Amino acid sequence: MSTLNITLSPLAVDRLYEALSCLAKFGDYVTLEARRNKLNLRTLNSTHSAHVLICVAGDTFCDAYNFVPDPSKLGDSPLFSSNGSQSSARVEEGAFVCKINVKALLPVFRGRYVQEAVNKERDESLVQGIEKCEISLHERENRVQCRLVIKLFCRHGVVKIFKLQYEEADIMYATFLKEWGVNRWTIRAGELKKWMEHFGPKAEHLDIGSEEDRANFTSFSEKIVDGAQILKHPLQTSIELDLIEFHEFQVARDTHIAINVKDFKAMVTHAGTLDQVQISAAYGEAGQPMQVTYDQNGMFCEFTLMTRKKGAAGPAGAGKAEPVAKIVMHRGTSAAAATSARAGSRETSAPPIKVQPQSSATRKVNTPTPGPSAGPLPSSASVHAAAPSIPPTASRAASSKSASGSAEMPPPPPPLRVTPRSGSVSAASDSSLSRGTPASARQPSLSLGFKGSLQPRPSQSLFLMDEDDDDDLFGPTPAGGVDDGIEGLLDDLDDDDVLGWDASLDSERVSFVELQERAVNADAGRKAAPAAEKQESEEGSYVGPTQRRDVVKGLFDD
Amino acid sequence: MPTQLQALTPSAAPGPVFSAITTSTRHIYLLLRCIGFMPTANVSISADNVRFSVEDSHSMQANVCLTPDLFSSYNYTPSAALHAAETGAPPSSAEQFNLEAEDDGVRFQISLSALLECLQIFGADASKDRQFGGSGGSGISGRDAAAMPFGRPATTSLFDANALRLPGTCRFVYQGPGYPLSIILEESGVTTTCHLTTFITPSTYDLIPFSRSSMTHKIILKAAWLHDALSELDSTTPETLTYTATTTSSSKKPHFSLSASGILSSATVELANNKNIMETFSVTSDSMHRYKFALIRKAMKAMSVASKVSLRGDEPGVLSMQYLIEMPDKSSAPTFIDFRFLPLTDEDGSDDDGDDGEETGGSGGSNEEGEDMML
Numbered sequence: 001m002s003t004l005n006i007t008l009s010p011l012a013v014d015r016l017y018e019a020l021s022c023l024a025k026f027g028d029y030v031t032l033e034a035r036r037n038k039l040n041l042r043t044l045n046s047t048h049s050a051h052v053l054i055c056v057a058g059d060t061f062c063d064a065y066n067f068v069p070d071p072s073k074l075g076d077s078p079l080f081s082s083n084g085s086q087s088s089a090r091v092e093e094g095a096f097v098c099k100i101n102v103k104a105l106l107p108v109f110r111g112r113y114v115q116e117a118v119n120k121e122r123d124e125s126l127v128q129g130i131e132k133c134e135i136s137l138h139e140r141e142n143r144v145q146c147r148l149v150i151k152l153f154c155r156h157g158v159v160k161i162f163k164l165q166y167e168e169a170d171i172m173y174a175t176f177l178k179e180w181g182v183n184r185w186t187i188r189a190g191e192l193k194k195w196m197e198h199f200g201p202k203a204e205h206l207d208i209g210s211e212e213d214r215a216n217f218t219s220f221s222e223k224i225v226d227g228a229q230i231l232k233h234p235l236q237t238s239i240e241l242d243l244i245e246f247h248e249f250q251v252a253r254d255t256h257i258a259i260n261v262k263d264f265k266a267m268v269t270h271a272g273t274l275d276q277v278q279i280s281a282a283y284g285e286a287g288q289p290m291q292v293t294y295d296q297n298g299m300f301c302e303f304t305l306m307t308r309k310k311g312a313a314g315p316a317g318a319g320k321a322e323p324v325a326k327i328v329m330h331r332g333t334s335a336a337a338a339t340s341a342r343a344g345s346r347e348t349s350a351p352p353i354k355v356q357p358q359s360s361a362t363r364k365v366n367t368p369t370p371g372p373s374a375g376p377l378p379s380s381a382s383v384h385a386a387a388p389s390i391p392p393t394a395s396r397a398a399s400s401k402s403a404s405g406s407a408e409m410p411p412p413p414p415p416l417r418v419t420p421r422s423g424s425v426s427a428a429s430d431s432s433l434s435r436g437t438p439a440s441a442r443q444p445s446l447s448l449g450f451k452g453s454l455q456p457r458p459s460q461s462l463f464l465m466d467e468d469d470d471d472d473l474f475g476p477t478p479a480g481g482v483d484d485g486i487e488g489l490l491d492d493l494d495d496d497d498v499l500g501w502d503a504s505l506d507s508e509r510v511s512f513v514e515l516q517e518r519a520v521n522a523d524a525g526r527k528a529a530p531a532a533e534k535q536e537s538e539e540g541s542y543v544g545p546t547q548r549r550d551v552v553k554g555l556f557d558d
Numbered sequence: 559m560p561t562q563l564q565a566l567t568p569s570a571a572p573g574p575v576f577s578a579i580t581t582s583t584r585h586i587y588l589l590l591r592c593i594g595f596m597p598t599a600n601v602s603i604s605a606d607n608v609r610f611s612v613e614d615s616h617s618m619q620a621n622v623c624l625t626p627d628l629f630s631s632y633n634y635t636p637s638a639a640l641h642a643a644e645t646g647a648p649p650s651s652a653e654q655f656n657l658e659a660e661d662d663g664v665r666f667q668i669s670l671s672a673l674l675e676c677l678q679i680f681g682a683d684a685s686k687d688r689q690f691g692g693s694g695g696s697g698i699s700g701r702d703a704a705a706m707p708f709g710r711p712a713t714t715s716l717f718d719a720n721a722l723r724l725p726g727t728c729r730f731v732y733q734g735p736g737y738p739l740s741i742i743l744e745e746s747g748v749t750t751t752c753h754l755t756t757f758i759t760p761s762t763y764d765l766i767p768f769s770r771s772s773m774t775h776k777i778i779l780k781a782a783w784l785h786d787a788l789s790e791l792d793s794t795t796p797e798t799l800t801y802t803a804t805t806t807s808s809s810k811k812p813h814f815s816l817s818a819s820g821i822l823s824s825a826t827v828e829l830a831n832n833k834n835i836m837e838t839f840s841v842t843s844d845s846m847h848r849y850k851f852a853l854i855r856k857a858m859k860a861m862s863v864a865s866k867v868s869l870r871g872d873e874p875g876v877l878s879m880q881y882l883i884e885m886p887d888k889s890s891a892p893t894f895i896d897f898r899f900l901p902l903t904d905e906d907g908s909d910d911d912g913d914d915g916e917e918t919g920g921s922g923g924s925n926e927e928g929e930d931m932m933l
Contacts, residue, residue, distance in 0.1 A: 160827045162826070163819075
């Protein structure tokens with residue numbers, strides 16, 4: 001039986017709470033992985049587009065840390081390897097892994113740290129706050145009750161004991177190859193946090209780009225009003241930071257990626273709770289994951305966020321957002337960074353919020369294809385140019401199966417490089433106009449694309465970097481056509497954009513089928529996960545219908 | 559079911575059975591709000607106090623006693639009551655058989671939620687007042703507020719309801735069975751009158767009997783700790799509360815512990831016999847009982863405003879909680895709110911409500927007990 005004993009100071013408990021509340025923004029469950037000298041907390045969001053790892057060092061973070069692996073498990077392959085053979089194989093021997101509902105964990109650690117009372121009298125009456133926290137694992141063979149026990153020692157001899165249920169779990173790893181991190185920047189978390197509030201709650205995606213001497217963060221949304229090509233929230237907020245603010249900034253020219261804005265905010269919010277921490281981001285091209293890391297005082301945080309594939313509809317080059325793990329593809333139009341000409345001076349770094357009608361971007365696009373408006377992504381454009389030419393063929397087969405991973409979808413037609421939008425437009429309400437053209441053109445195809453795009457994928461596939469991903473992104477993807485009946489699906493996909501996919505579909509046809517087969521095979525043996533259902537509705541970045549339930553890992557999968 | 563009396567004939571008015579005057583309704587409101595979880599309350603008026611009782615599921619009761627020193631004047635005229643009782647409604651069976659009822663008390667039932675609302679009209683609720691005063695103030699002095707850089711706070715403080723309120727008087731009048739309970743507020747020449755319909759107390763109403771002779775433990779501790787412990791347990795969304803008190807002599811470490819378990823987790827809070835928490839800790843025999851958490855939760859409002867709580871349990875498991883609430887604005891004697899809970903019986907237990915009425919009631923009203931508690 002594994003033995004785990006951790007002692008935490010009140011301050012560490014508070015930091016643990018911050019970490020957990022950050023994890024809670026991504027998923028309902030936290031996977032605990034205890035190793036000899038560290039404790040890993042992981043969460044994978046419901047669409048598998050974001051993976052968060054928070055690692056707590058046994059020596060520097062905890063007052064005491066003792067983990068003795070279960071001798072019987074040493075050397076053994078993990079218990080549950082049926083589905084995620086690859087990921088589980090990576091479980092360190094003997095590591096104790098379990099999954100706990102984050103809702104059970106949060107109240108245990110909430111509000112435990114109270115600043116030292118200034119006067120004695122107050123201290124006497126102070127009820128909250130603890131003096132010490134002990135976490136231990138009560139695991140016994142042949143015992144029905146295995147619990148993670150958290151003891152909080154409060155003032156005056158009051159002891160609070162929480163016994164949490166846990167489940168056996170498999171570990172998910174997010175794959176991030178070093179060579180992907182060609183673009184990197186580092187910035188102080190506090191600096192970034194200052195601007196986060198400007199991204200409205202309804203914004204879905206965040207485009208990160210740079211030009212000249214400034215970095216640009218633009219939030220945008222692609223939700224459209226039912227039955228009309230009108231953006232529900234035609235507000236884009238663009239924030240530009242002078243590169244002076246960055247500790248390091250090495251980004252290839254005109255690189256744009258788009259990620260889920262909520263994920264980014266959750267991350268920055270957590271980083272903001274740490275004092276003066278530097279956030280480092282590394283990413284490649286759109287469609288490849290982005291990895292953000294920071295660490296402080298024994299807590300190491302790593303966020304792997306999938307970026308939208310490039311070429312998806314959108315003014316900017318960032319295409320659909322493909323979740324970190326390549327599970328779901330989002331179609332993304334990233335707003336090209338609207339840049340108003342600004343002085344490079346430091347003052348300017350405080351970016352005014354610009355509202356841009358999305359339409360402005362689309363109008364400028366010269367894309368020949370009805371596909372997404374081209375964004376400033378010259379490099380990608382060349383790659384994708386061929387894609388549209390491929391005739392949609394296999395789409396039908398794909399459509400018949402529900403696909404889980406839209407990720408498989410071929411990238412939208414290559415965005416032609418169009419002149420980047422310059423000049424921010426004041427808030428424009430008439431997105432409908434601008435969007436109308438592209439949308440209408442694409443709509444039929446889009447629906448098709450969805451169906452075809454959906455692929456059942458084993459959840460793990462996300463994390464393993466595999467060929468699929470690359471193929472999808474850059475390979476010629478002849479893809480598929482769309483079948484009737486797809487339209488129905490669209491209704492369900494409330495959050496997904498409907499626009500701009502057709503081109504990509506065609507291009508991806510071939511790979512798509514292959515993927516599907518693979519996915520189906522991988523699927524065998526999987527069971528529906530109840531947990532998945534819950535999660536599905538939560539995340540903003542998910543694609544509801546696209547993901548098959550059996551693809552999602554759930555409570556009883558193993 | 560309560561029946562509304564229709565005997566509202568002014569001609570028969572024999573003069574008020576009860577009348578009391580206070581200059582502020584705030585403390586009364588705060589007290590009654592603690593038991594405001596039920597819509598109706600039983601009221602009994604005696605020379606010693608006015609008692610409000612509520613009951614939920616026949617397994618918990620809460621009582622608040624408003625003592626004469628909460629009022630600037632307190633008049634109770636039992637003769638009028640008797641007179642009215644003779645000529646008016648027949649005495650309820652509860653009156654006749656409840657051992658704990660004061661013989662000379664008048665009893666009726668009113669809508670507690672309506673009463674609380676009336677008291678709010680009179681500005682007892684400070685938070686509501688702030689909203690009112692704030693918005694009204696900014697409307698009236700909008701220009702001033704705009705001119706001041708910190709207009710908003712200034713407005714709220716300047717036009718704080720309490721600051722603006724002129725001294726007024728609040729009068730409670732009850733003329734006898736069949737008459738409404740009238741609350742009359744006079745404030746700078748404006749008189750507001752509320753008539754709350756009274757109902758006959760249902761005959762089934764009895765105090766949950768608490769047997770002091772078989773008391774197993776008595777614990778007095780700071781209410782904040784109990785509140786903290788219960789809110790801790792509440793986070794697990796439990797069904798039941800397990801309440802354990804063990805004698806100091808027993809080898810087990812926790813003297814007093816509360817635990818609950820929900821779907822995802824279970825939680826236990828152990829309170830040690832520490833002078834900083836416990837004022838009194840006397841356990842004569844170990845006891846462990848379970849209570850419905852949803853009912854215990856209803857006492858949490860009282861817990862949050864009280865300074866001390868006395869917990870007592872008797873052999874059958876009836877739990878009595880008495881909260882001592884110090885009046886913030888007055889130097890008057892503290893007031894007590896009394897809660898009683900019936901325990902859950904074991905699943906295989908024979909009788910579900912067996913505890914109800916099994917014991918003969920403890921003597922005396924809750925007020926007396928409250929005073930005992932302080933000794």
